Structure formats: C-alpha cells, structure tokens
Amino acid sequence: MPTVRKLLTEQDFQDALQRQLRIRVFEGQHLVENGTVIIRLDGDTVITQKSVSDITYHSRRDCQFFEVKK
Numbered sequence: 001m002p003t004v005r006k007l008l009t010e011q012d013f014q015d016a017l018q019r020q021l022r023i024r025v026f027e028g029q030h031l032v033e034n035g036t037v038i039i040r041l042d043g044d045t046v047i048t049q050k051s052v053s054d055i056t057y058h059s060r061r062d063c064q065f066f067e068v069k070k
Helices: 010-019
Strands: 003-006 023-027 030-041 045-051 054-059 063-069
Touching (some): 010 030, 010 063, 030 063, 054 063
C-alpha cells in the first residue's frame, strides 16, 4: 500500500520538483491528478506533467498536493 505525505512547505514542493516525485492533486474533495510530476512552480501555481502532451496548471490556494511513495 502506498505511503502518502502532504506537501505543505516550499521545501516540500522544491524537493518533489527536484526529485521528480509522483504526486496526487486534490481540488475540493475530488482527485484531479494521480501519478503526475511537478515540472514548474511559483507562489501561486504548480504545473504538473503526466505525459508529453498532458500538462496541467493547479492553483496552490485551491488544491492539496500529496507525495505518493510505493
């Protein structure tokens, strides 16, 4: 069963970006991304990519981000 850790701090996000960790993204109570990686981020937005043509922009304020370890 995978271990899930919430990304809270800027260091958590930077670590996920640098190590290309797989993450889950929730918006409200809904899972909107699973198994994606962070490719870029700033203070307001996290950009994720699951495949070459699948790039998604997420609001840091409206979404929750979780690292998934298997």
